[in-house]
Amino acid sequence: MFRDFEVSEGYKYLKARIWWPCFYFAVNLPGFFNAVNVSIPTGDPNLELFCKYKGKWMQVAATLGWNPKSGMDVDYTASYVYESGPWRVSMTDVPTHGLDEIEEQKHRNLGIFAFGRYGSFLEVLKNLRKVNYKVDITIFPGVELDLEDKPMYGCTDAYFKLTWDNPNVNLGFSLIGPAGEEILSVANETAMGEQELYLEGLGQCLEDECYKICVFAMDNISNPVNFKVEYIWKHNLSEDVGYSLTSAAEGAILGSILNAPLLYTSSENLADCTKDVLRKLGVEHIYIVDIGSRLKKDVIDGLKNIAKIEEHYTKVEEIYNKIREETGSNDIIFSTLDPWSYWYVDERKPYGENPGSLYIGPATYIAAHHGSPVLLVENHPELSTSIRYHTEFWKRMASDPASPKGLPSVAEMYITGTRVYDFLNKYDFDKEGEETMITVAGQYDIGISWDRTFFGKAIPGRFLGSPVDTAYWISRSVFYPALIFVNPATNPNGIELINGSKSIRRFPYWGRFGLKIIKESGPETFKYPVLHTYLTYLHRFNERASDYWGWKYTCADGVIPGESPSFEAIDRGVNEKYYGKPGAYYPDFTESEIVPLYTARAGYENVFSTNPDDALRNINKGVIMWMGIAHGGGPTGGGCMKTWNPNSSLVYEENPWRGYEWYLGSTEEPDTMSIETYGIIPMIFGNPTGKGITGHGVFRTSLDFGLARKPLLDGIAKIANLPIIRIFTPEWLKNSQDYYDGVVGSTLVGLLNQGVMNAYELDDKLENVHSAGFINGCCLLATRYFHITLVRHGFVFQIFDPWPTSWFTTWIQDIPRNLALGDTIGEAFVKGISHVGILYLAGQWWADIKQNVCYYGDPSLRPLVPGIDYSDANYWEQKDVKPLGYDPSFSIDGHNPFGVTSYPHEYQGVSIFQLILVAVSAIIIIFIVILIEHKRKS
Numbered sequence: 001m002f003r004d005f006e007v008s009e010g011y012k013y014l015k016a017r018i019w020w021p022c023f024y025f026a027v028n029l030p031g032f033f034n035a036v037n038v039s040i041p042t043g044d045p046n047l048e049l050f051c052k053y054k055g056k057w058m059q060v061a062a063t064l065g066w067n068p069k070s071g072m073d074v075d076y077t078a079s080y081v082y083e084s085g086p087w088r089v090s091m092t093d094v095p096t097h098g099l100d101e102i103e104e105q106k107h108r109n110l111g112i113f114a115f116g117r118y119g120s121f122l123e124v125l126k127n128l129r130k131v132n133y134k135v136d137i138t139i140f141p142g143v144e145l146d147l148e149d150k151p152m153y154g155c156t157d158a159y160f161k162l163t164w165d166n167p168n169v170n171l172g173f174s175l176i177g178p179a180g181e182e183i184l185s186v187a188n189e190t191a192m193g194e195q196e197l198y199l200e201g202l203g204q205c206l207e208d209e210c211y212k213i214c215v216f217a218m219d220n221i222s223n224p225v226n227f228k229v230e231y232i233w234k235h236n237l238s239e240d241v242g243y244s245l246t247s248a249a250e251g252a253i254l255g256s257i258l259n260a261p262l263l264y265t266s267s268e269n270l271a272d273c274t275k276d277v278l279r280k281l282g283v284e285h286i287y288i289v290d291i292g293s294r295l296k297k298d299v300i301d302g303l304k305n306i307a308k309i310e311e312h313y314t315k316v317e318e319i320y321n322k323i324r325e326e327t328g329s330n331d332i333i334f335s336t337l338d339p340w341s342y343w344y345v346d347e348r349k350p351y352g353e354n355p356g357s358l359y360i361g362p363a364t365y366i367a368a369h370h371g372s373p374v375l376l377v378e379n380h381p382e383l384s385t386s387i388r389y390h391t392e393f394w395k396r397m398a399s400d401p402a403s404p405k406g407l408p409s410v411a412e413m414y415i416t417g418t419r420v421y422d423f424l425n426k427y428d429f430d431k432e433g434e435e436t437m438i439t440v441a442g443q444y445d446i447g448i449s450w451d452r453t454f455f456g457k458a459i460p461g462r463f464l465g466s467p468v469d470t471a472y473w474i475s476r477s478v479f480y481p482a483l484i485f486v487n488p489a490t491n492p493n494g495i496e497l498i499n500g501s502k503s504i505r506r507f508p509y510w511g512r513f514g515l516k517i518i519k520e521s522g523p524e525t526f527k528y529p530v531l532h533t534y535l536t537y538l539h540r541f542n543e544r545a546s547d548y549w550g551w552k553y554t555c556a557d558g559v560i561p562g563e564s565p566s567f568e569a570i571d572r573g574v575n576e577k578y579y580g581k582p583g584a585y586y587p588d589f590t591e592s593e594i595v596p597l598y599t600a601r602a603g604y605e606n607v608f609s610t611n612p613d614d615a616l617r618n619i620n621k622g623v624i625m626w627m628g629i630a631h632g633g634g635p636t637g638g639g640c641m642k643t644w645n646p647n648s649s650l651v652y653e654e655n656p657w658r659g660y661e662w663y664l665g666s667t668e669e670p671d672t673m674s675i676e677t678y679g680i681i682p683m684i685f686g687n688p689t690g691k692g693i694t695g696h697g698v699f700r701t702s703l704d705f706g707l708a709r710k711p712l713l714d715g716i717a718k719i720a721n722l723p724i725i726r727i728f729t730p731e732w733l734k735n736s737q738d739y740y741d742g743v744v745g746s747t748l749v750g751l752l753n754q755g756v757m758n759a760y761e762l763d764d765k766l767e768n769v770h771s772a773g774f775i776n777g778c779c780l781l782a783t784r785y786f787h788i789t790l791v792r793h794g795f796v797f798q799i800f801d802p803w804p805t806s807w808f809t810t811w812i813q814d815i816p817r818n819l820a821l822g823d824t825i826g827e828a829f830v831k832g833i834s835h836v837g838i839l840y841l842a843g844q845w846w847a848d849i850k851q852n853v854c855y856y857g858d859p860s861l862r863p864l865v866p867g868i869d870y871s872d873a874n875y876w877e878q879k880d881v882k883p884l885g886y887d888p889s890f891s892i893d894g895h896n897p898f899g900v901t902s903y904p905h906e907y908q909g910v911s912i913f914q915l916i917l918v919a920v921s922a923i924i925i926i927f928i929v930i931l932i933e934h935k936r937k938s
Contacts, residue, residue, distance in 0.1 A: 545742025603867020826859020
């Protein structure tokens, strides 16, 4: 549903909020996924803002508050007015995971309990029958000021202060970047007479650009207000240092490509030891990398006296072109000269920098591996300004990414990403297709939203952690083709792992409530195993749960899971089990069955464990990948992941192959409790149609205590569908399968049989995981200590989300499918998430902003795929990557990797015999010249 509105000239800031009249009740317990915030009537609307920007509709912001979990008041946003004129607000209402102008008319706190209402009592009563949503837009007038001063190279510690002369007026202000992006805003309505902004750095502007300050009023102003903006910044990185490090990095890459020795020298003088080495190696051609022309003439002349200078590179574009000319590569490698910002595990905020901890070394290594230059963002105004939004945003929101303000701004992602690609196009990096893009930087040095920006234009990846972490991780990635065969999972005879049990529920429902284990968990032998762990996931969503929700999910690209046809042979039969249809289709959301189906077709063997001890034991013994979906998050401890709890009194199965809901659930039928959105009466009678007496409820909470599986109603439905009887039976009674919500382990009640594993426990129990891959649809765990633990124990790539993730993680089904078809791991992931996420630079706007999952590692990595039925692009054998044996005489065009034993090209100087020969020759020549001259005169 869309509504258009106009933002007139002179208005510079706006706030938007979606709400509905309701009662609410909250229980605020400390801990993991314990808080309850029930709204009556319930709702789950989401808000999108659009504006006409440079002639096209641009999505400005989106909210995806999980109202059933967090309450009503979570769908609000604020934005700088990028352009006056047409704007648009959109509201969607789907089952997915304050402003003063809206009066919260009743609010009470009683210990851990909170309760009250939004709207008037009469409005709430009307809404009990049918929920009506309201959207309030507040627009603030303001002015923009150009900053005449421009930040210099290496600008740090920027401080801005706004003061005004009337403390009864509330003002706010925004810092606007040179591309028009809102870098940071402060709109504290309690501030009296002043507002402040602090940024840890600013990027340089191009010649015709500047930063702007936008000052806006947050209430009605009847009289003029005088204000003053003050600012100051520092200069902590000189161009001399920056260009010297750039020369060192690019020179190392060029040396690696040319298989030439790399020598560093002072710009002031040529050291004797450097001259000696050049002569000892017998160097004949010299390439000088001297960005910024810092090298003195005496140094250049000294080098000329030793060998011929082939090239002297003084501009970054020259060395960029030379590297790419030699390799033909167009991969993009970003890094920074900003030292690593260290952070504390629980607080998740940067606490300082280690001045010598730079990423330039690891970044140069991975760049050389890709045959590409490293683009240090400080050297280019377009890059140094574009990272500022991402870095300042993440520094503030990494500690609370699940808050309404914790998701990245759609507009800033688009504007900064477009600016970066304008730069890449200028330097001819933007070629046909999607470029491989790698960023090597700490999460607080280049903000993590940077990577997600480029989906749709590039295949991005990130190496993060400390510089030591990235160096180790990159080395593992570079040597993955050989290291993977150290993994016991590649043993051709197989490896023994613990596989999960299988269970069913059958009448009579006593004892274990009818639970029967038909296959016990225990050791089995697997070849090329992939471990699967499913605790919270979608099950038969479009095929069955659409009857409950009243609609079918359609992807951002128009694909309808379970219905849209496919032309790939690998998709044949994906719908046969539940739809009963042969042929090739895009599969429905049933991750716990579709992912293993594709991994099996890729040649892997599937092992399942939900018990955390069994799962980690399997990983330590050896698996190719660990895949799954679970709830993630946790307020402290570096992140927590939900697991199966074998000690729960609700559990009678220690290690089921997939998790299920405890009320009459089993591995056969895991989805037995629904997010109740229709009311008590419809829940009891299993009637979500809204028709008849049994289809209308009042007490609608969106808590997951709705009983989906009703054995009695199942029996009645069988009778109701008999001939003749079915003629007189209401339609809702014939279908006892329409109260399944398609979400297993959703919010609260359905999680009572699950436990928690935090990052410290993971760190203690994990050993060397032998270059396995980690793919999980869990929320809020990427970039935390949980993530760093995975890296340090040897996971060579990871795919998961630093933000909350919506239910629709269809990309996890696509990854093994696309790997089997020959894609790299980055390509496999980006193709998958393109179905359900925003593609900021491709113009694919989408309501689901909670699909900002990122890839960590080298996106061009090819995980070992043992099956070759669909492609052999990801298959190789150990003999193909056999390492070199030790041979002290081994040489690669003069490069001796096992050490130098001789210098066959060493310049030996002039011997005595040669000196005598030269002297005699000179005497003879002089004698001849004299003789000729004498004869000429005669």
